[in-house]
Amino acid sequence: QKPIVIKFSHVVAENTPKGQMANKFRDLVAERLKGKVEVEVYPNSQLFGDNKVLEAMLLGDVQMAAPSLSKFSRYTKKLQLYDLPFLFENIDAVDRFQHGPAGQKLLQSVSKKGLIGLGYLHNGMKQLTASKPLRVPEDARGLKFRIMSSDVLAAQFKALGAIPLKKPFSEVFTLLQTKAIDGQENTWSNIYSKKFYEVQPYITESNHGVLDYMVVTSQEFWNGLPADIRAEVKSALDEAIAFGNQVAKEKAKSDKQKIIDSKRCTLIELTPAERAQWVEVMRPVWKKFERQIGKDLIDAAYASNQAK
Amino acid sequence: MTTVGLFALLFICMLLGMPIALALGLSSITTILLFSNDSLASIALKLFESLSEHYTLLAIPFFILSSAFLSTGGVAKRIIRFALSVVGHIRGGIAMASVMACMIFAAVSGSSPATVAAIGTIVITGMVRAGYPESFAAGVITNAGTLGILIPPSIVMLVYAAATEVSAARMFMAGFIPGLMMGLILMVAIYIAARIKKIPSQPWAGFREVFIAGGSAFGGLMLIIIVLGSIYGGVASPTEAAAVSAVYAFAIAVFGYRDMGPLKNVPWRLESESVGTAILRNTGQIIKALPKCVTDKDVNKVLLDASKVSIMLLFIIANAMLFAHVLTSERIPHHLAELIVSWGLSPWMFLVVVNLLLLAAGNFMEPSAILLIMAPILFPIAMKLGIDPIHLGIIMVVNMEIGMLTPPVGLNLFVTAGITGHSIGWVIRAAAPWLILLLFFLIIITYVPQVSLFLPEFLDKLHGY
Amino acid sequence: MFLRILNRTEEAIICLLLVLTTLLVFADVVMRFGFNSGFMWTQELTLHMSAWFVLFGASYGIKVGSHIGMDAFVKLFPPLGRRILTAIGCLLGLLYCGLVLYGSWIYLAKVKKIGIELEDLPIPAWIAHGMLIVGFTFLSIRILLLLRDVIIGRADGFRHADEAKESMEIVEELSKEEGLK
Numbered sequence: 001q002k003p004i005v006i007k008f009s010h011v012v013a014e015n016t017p018k019g020q021m022a023n024k025f026r027d028l029v030a031e032r033l034k035g036k037v038e039v040e041v042y043p044n045s046q047l048f049g050d051n052k053v054l055e056a057m058l059l060g061d062v063q064m065a066a067p068s069l070s071k072f073s074r075y076t077k078k079l080q081l082y083d084l085p086f087l088f089e090n091i092d093a094v095d096r097f098q099h100g101p102a103g104q105k106l107l108q109s110v111s112k113k114g115l116i117g118l119g120y121l122h123n124g125m126k127q128l129t130a131s132k133p134l135r136v137p138e139d140a141r142g143l144k145f146r147i148m149s150s151d152v153l154a155a156q157f158k159a160l161g162a163i164p165l166k167k168p169f170s171e172v173f174t175l176l177q178t179k180a181i182d183g184q185e186n187t188w189s190n191i192y193s194k195k196f197y198e199v200q201p202y203i204t205e206s207n208h209g210v211l212d213y214m215v216v217t218s219q220e221f222w223n224g225l226p227a228d229i230r231a232e233v234k235s236a237l238d239e240a241i242a243f244g245n246q247v248a249k250e251k252a253k254s255d256k257q258k259i260i261d262s263k264r265c266t267l268i269e270l271t272p273a274e275r276a277q278w279v280e281v282m283r284p285v286w287k288k289f290e291r292q293i294g295k296d297l298i299d300a301a302y303a304s305n306q307a308k
Numbered sequence: 309m310t311t312v313g314l315f316a317l318l319f320i321c322m323l324l325g326m327p328i329a330l331a332l333g334l335s336s337i338t339t340i341l342l343f344s345n346d347s348l349a350s351i352a353l354k355l356f357e358s359l360s361e362h363y364t365l366l367a368i369p370f371f372i373l374s375s376a377f378l379s380t381g382g383v384a385k386r387i388i389r390f391a392l393s394v395v396g397h398i399r400g401g402i403a404m405a406s407v408m409a410c411m412i413f414a415a416v417s418g419s420s421p422a423t424v425a426a427i428g429t430i431v432i433t434g435m436v437r438a439g440y441p442e443s444f445a446a447g448v449i450t451n452a453g454t455l456g457i458l459i460p461p462s463i464v465m466l467v468y469a470a471a472t473e474v475s476a477a478r479m480f481m482a483g484f485i486p487g488l489m490m491g492l493i494l495m496v497a498i499y500i501a502a503r504i505k506k507i508p509s510q511p512w513a514g515f516r517e518v519f520i521a522g523g524s525a526f527g528g529l530m531l532i533i534i535v536l537g538s539i540y541g542g543v544a545s546p547t548e549a550a551a552v553s554a555v556y557a558f559a560i561a562v563f564g565y566r567d568m569g570p571l572k573n574v575p576w577r578l579e580s581e582s583v584g585t586a587i588l589r590n591t592g593q594i595i596k597a598l599p600k601c602v603t604d605k606d607v608n609k610v611l612l613d614a615s616k617v618s619i620m621l622l623f624i625i626a627n628a629m630l631f632a633h634v635l636t637s638e639r640i641p642h643h644l645a646e647l648i649v650s651w652g653l654s655p656w657m658f659l660v661v662v663n664l665l666l667l668a669a670g671n672f673m674e675p676s677a678i679l680l681i682m683a684p685i686l687f688p689i690a691m692k693l694g695i696d697p698i699h700l701g702i703i704m705v706v707n708m709e710i711g712m713l714t715p716p717v718g719l720n721l722f723v724t725a726g727i728t729g730h731s732i733g734w735v736i737r738a739a740a741p742w743l744i745l746l747l748f749f750l751i752i753i754t755y756v757p758q759v760s761l762f763l764p765e766f767l768d769k770l771h772g773y
Numbered sequence: 774m775f776l777r778i779l780n781r782t783e784e785a786i787i788c789l790l791l792v793l794t795t796l797l798v799f800a801d802v803v804m805r806f807g808f809n810s811g812f813m814w815t816q817e818l819t820l821h822m823s824a825w826f827v828l829f830g831a832s833y834g835i836k837v838g839s840h841i842g843m844d845a846f847v848k849l850f851p852p853l854g855r856r857i858l859t860a861i862g863c864l865l866g867l868l869y870c871g872l873v874l875y876g877s878w879i880y881l882a883k884v885k886k887i888g889i890e891l892e893d894l895p896i897p898a899w900i901a902h903g904m905l906i907v908g909f910t911f912l913s914i915r916i917l918l919l920l921r922d923v924i925i926g927r928a929d930g931f932r933h934a935d936e937a938k939e940s941m942e943i944v945e946e947l948s949k950e951e952g953l954k
């Protein structure tokens with residue numbers, strides 16, 4: 001009997017946390033479900049880009065993917081929660097929320113469209129990079145920032161009086177290099193791997209938001225798996241995700257250090273007073289999306305900042 | 309098995325004379341139906357993704373549109389006059405000027421056949437009149453025209469950038485020095501040949517002529533500044549610069565030079581007209597002419613021609629991506645890469661294989677299609693061997709240049725045959741001696757990566773990275 | 774008369790899509806560089822218009838014979854042989870269109886059933902991607918017409934124009950002006 005094939009499609013290189021997580025998952029499944037299930041990993045958008053992979057999944061041609069949470073806006077508005085600025089203090093708060101009941105329930109928010117969230121994977125906390133030093137919100141006024149397609153992120157930069165621009169990832173480096181765009185927000189690992197630190201002289205360590213992924217599959221595929229195999233696959237995935245998250249945390253640290261060591265850009269650390277100003281300017285964004293996301297969810301997420 | 313089936317089907321379809329796009333599409337879909345579990349629905353989805361998710365590829369229709377306006381707008385004539393005024397007095401100068409004209413035109417246009425057509429038409433006849441053998445003239449231009457894809461901007465480089473996610477701007481920069489070098493090699497060869505064949509030169513027309521000719525060609529030359537300036541000056545990305553250049557080419561052809569469109573033959577300044585009234589009159593006329601462009605015959609023809617070529621290219625590209633998708637989901641590049649890696653080739657030997665493969669493909673296929681099929685296979689292997697992606701790109705582009713000169717499918721050969729009215733066989737013989745230069749050049753490009761990498765790396769250093 | 778209006782409309786739509794796509798990207802640059810602002814929806818619209826442009830224009834390419842192909846092999850045969858080979862090519866082309874149409878239908882039905890919109894534009898995805906059906910239907914019709922012409926002996930190939938031939942028109946024009954040749 002032929003093994004069940006899980007095509008795992010993602011858009012990043014194999015040495016990234018996501019790439020390593022996918023490969024770990026492949027290896028664990030090969031070890032534990034030999035002959036029954038086989039995972040094929042397709043990195044670097046070889047199979048589908050993030051915009052189309054979910055459609056391909058619903059058609060049954062891809063079984064697993066891990067798009068960034070902002071990419072789900074066409075499927076649910078609830079996940080916009082993760083884009084809200086200054087909602088989580090740090091990545092541990094994100095962890096607490098995701099493992100709590102509200103975070104787990106949120107995995108089901110895409111089920112109406114035929115998808116199932118299987119778990120969250122970190123990339124890390126986002127920092128601001130720019131062609132000029134950003135210490136207080138006023139510094140960002142009038143600057144052009146590249147963002148992913150997300151209403152929340154657009155509102156966040158508009159709150160600063162800055163101009164959010166949507167540009168394909170492939171063009172960002174050139175636009176930053178030539179200063180056609182003034183800045184962008186991203187995690188330490190993306191700033192390092194995409195070499196943005198080479199073309200952006202200033203990085204503000206703002207930790208103002210989180211960039212996470214959701215590992216998804218289609219209900220049709222998942223519910224069609226024999227129960228015992230499903231449980232095995234899920235436990236292998238959970239283990240792989242835990243491993244990926246560990247890699248992500250270490251990578252955030254080491255990539256930050258590599259950026260500092262490169263001496264190609266200046267790191268700006270905010271004083272508590274300066275950070276409070278950013279929070280004050282950006283937090284009104286929450287109110288705008290309260291109806292779409294749900295106030296209870298926002299409260300639950302905010303509460304996770306208090307370690308139990 | 310799958311690989312054999314896929315390529316056999318593609319080959320049969322192409323032999324039947326089917327449009328390449330349909331041949332690529334059909335062989336991909338049939339392979340999927342026969343050998344894999346993927347659904348037809350996901351193929352439709354992939355086809356739409358190929359057409360709608362590649363922002364970089366948008367530069368192709370934009371550059372084609374801008375080239376179309378320039379070619380019909382008489383810009384080529386002005387560029388030739390300028391080139392002639394600069395190097396026309398050197399022995400073999402008209403031929404050298406023609407090469408220079410090709411280089412300048414290449415710096416505003418992204419296509420090789422367009423370069424041959426725009427420059428060749430005028431200069432081949434001109435050279436024959438000045439006492440050059442016709443085969444000499446035709447051979448030089450057919451070769452120099454290939455610079456269209458080596459000197460930026462270049463449609464072929466954009467295709468490579470899209471296929472491998474290498475930065476298009478860096479590719480453009482990397483093509484600059486090789487382009488100048490190839491132009492110089494051609495000029496030196498011409499000078500030597502002209503000495504041997506005792507070909508006459510033109511008298512030096514003086515700096516006045518250089519300035520006048522330069523001024524008259526200024527509108528066209530500005531495009532180089534606009535394209536390269538806006539990319540490196542922080543105004544726009546390559547794709548956006550292409551759109552800007554299309555809009556500019558339209559404006560300069562219709563309102564500037566007025567060789568076409570609603571203002572055709574309307575002078576900027578009438579006799580006995582004061583500057584003030586001329587400005588007023590022209591402003592009024594341009595405002596009135598703008599809506600007329602919608603129904604203008606010349607403008608519509610340029611638009612439709614550019615559309616035809618763009619659709620043809622983009623449709624091939626979309627189907628070639630489908631083809632590449634089949635290759636990937638069947639893990640063919642993966643296996644092929646493992647095979648080649650297992651041969652234990654050194655990078656040196658691998659590049660020989662790459663060149664032979666591409667030269668063979670260049671005999672039969674159109675550059676964009678070759679790149680889209682070959683790049684996904686060769687790129688990962690090259691990365692494993694530590695070859696620079698930009699260097700690999702330039703090697704591929706030079707191979708594509710040669711492909712334009714080799715029968716049976718060689719676009720530049722067709723154009724020159726059309727211009728001169730001679731047979732393809734005659735053109736092949738005329739171009740052959742110069743083709744050898746190009747092969748020699750390919751060897752330099754392949755084994756001296758610094759030629760391609762110097763400028764992008766130097767610019768990076770200049771910026772302190 | 775009716776046919777002429779139809780032809781003109783087709784050409785106008787093709788040109789309009791190209792012009793609008795170009796102008797949208799141009800406007801993006803002007804807005805960003807000149808006015809320090811930008812729109813969130815232009816990129817998605819641009820990309821979709823360029824997809825519509827190609828899908829809608831592909832069949833026109835068959836009509837005017839602008840799709841590049843390799844006709845060296847077919848040219849080796851006498852006219853009847855050419856017609857037979859081209860007819861086979863047409864049938865294979867129709868098979869391709871049929872398969873894509875079938876796949877598109879399932880895909881669009883699925884997207885419509887899930888009910889998703891585009892990312893930045895409030896347009897249902899199945900409508901935006903519906904050009905797949907329109908384009909490939911027209912493409913099938915044009916290939917059928919070509920097949921008819923091949924059968925009754927009015928055509929013996931896909932009538933390949935190519936980039937070379939396109940460029941030749943420039944040549945003719947320039948020679949006319951120059952009074953050369």
Ligand code: NA
Binds near residue numbers: 413455460461462
């Ligand atoms: Na060029």
Ligand code: NA
Binds near residue numbers: 671672711713716719
């Ligand atoms: Na060739």
